[in-house]
Amino acid sequence: RAEADALRWIARNTPPESVVLASPQMGAFIPAFAARRVVYGHPFETVNAEAAAAAVLHYFGGSLAPPDTAYLAPADYLLFGPRERALGGQPPPSEPLYRRDDVGVWKLDTVDGRP
Numbered sequence: 001r002a003e004a005d006a007l008r009w010i011a012r013n014t015p016p017e018s019v020v021l022a023s024p025q026m027g028a029f030i031p032a033f034a035a036r037r038v039v040y041g042h043p044f045e046t047v048n049a050e051a052a053a054a055a056v057l058h059y060f061g062g063s064l065a066p067p068d069t070a071y072l073a074p075a076d077y078l079l080f081g082p083r084e085r086a087l088g089g090q091p092p093p094s095e096p097l098y099r100r101d102d103v104g105v106w107k108l109d110t111v112d113g114r115p
Helices: 002-013 022-036 049-061 068-072
Strands: 017-022 078-080 096-099 102-109
Touching: 002 022, 002 049, 002 078, 002 102, 017 022, 022 078, 049 068
Parallel strands: 017 078
Antiparallel strands: 078 102, 096 102
């Protein structure tokens, strides 16, 4: 429920051209339910899907490599919840723009994906 509410919040409160960084699983839902682009979503609809997926997994696993930056740079927002935590990630220490239960949405300001 918290993830669905976060998707509704993203749809209502972010510009239509926004790009969201989320786990590969959530990346498959965001375009359909929030009408926003993602760093990585469906493998057949993501340019350079393998590299984009690796960048997302590296981000949430805490093992960023220099090539990942190019894939993460377009991200405007971070969605972080249980699926992202399952990849080894930790939520940012700053306050999110939106939070419900264990799901939050942060505005990203830098190319390395930090809020």
